[in-house]
Amino acid sequence: MGPRPSAPTSETADPAPTVEEVMELIRQHGGRSTTPRRMVLETLIGAPDDHRTAEQLAAEVHTRNPTINESTVYRTLELLEELGLVNHVHLGHGPSQWHLSSNHPRWYLTCTYCGSVTDTDPAVFDALVNDVVTRTGFTIDSGHFAITGTCARCATPPD
Ligand SMILES: [Zn+2]
Numbered sequence: 001m002g003p004r005p006s007a008p009t010s011e012t013a014d015p016a017p018t019v020e021e022v023m024e025l026i027r028q029h030g031g032r033s034t035t036p037r038r039m040v041l042e043t044l045i046g047a048p049d050d051h052r053t054a055e056q057l058a059a060e061v062h063t064r065n066p067t068i069n070e071s072t073v074y075r076t077l078e079l080l081e082e083l084g085l086v087n088h089v090h091l092g093h094g095p096s097q098w099h100l101s102s103n104h105p106r107w108y109l110t111c112t113y114c115g116s117v118t119d120t121d122p123a124v125f126d127a128l129v130n131d132v133v134t135r136t137g138f139t140i141d142s143g144h145f146a147i148t149g150t151c152a153r154c155a156t157p158p159d
């Protein structure tokens with residue numbers, strides 16, 4: 001994990017949902033409001049711009065409530081993803097990282113050299129997405145895989 005640049009302005013415009021709002025959504029989808037679900041949500045909502053592996057999340061939840069084991073956290077993440085409340089992203093070769101869903105698509109740029117992650121304004125990619133769907137009929141899925149490259153810092157040779 002490299003240092004994260006400050007969040008772009010388009011991200012800060014979206015307030016994170018409250019745990020109660022998300023639990024209400026789960027109930028609307030026929031799910032129950034269980035303690036593990038609540039704890040996973042609290043952990044994700046506590047740091048909405050963060051990305052964490054399922055393992056890291058499970059460790060955080062386990063610290064707060066040792067009765068909740070790793071497999072419960074994994075199942076909870078899958079359920080929350082089916083409901084569209086959380087997503088995972090593949091930032092590199094390691095395990096995928098989980099985060100709260102946002103209303104707008106994200107594009108992650110990850111640096112091959114230092115591992116830093118930048119999420120860009122989705123509008124930057126609008127023209128590309130529209131062009132690809134027009135030419136090929138293929139709709140690009142933003143946010144599932146990161147786009148790899150070299151960050152500005154790593155691209156600048158040291159003095
Ligand atoms: Zn870099």
Ligand SMILES: [Zn+2]
Nearest residue numbers: 088090096144
């Ligand atoms: Zn995936």
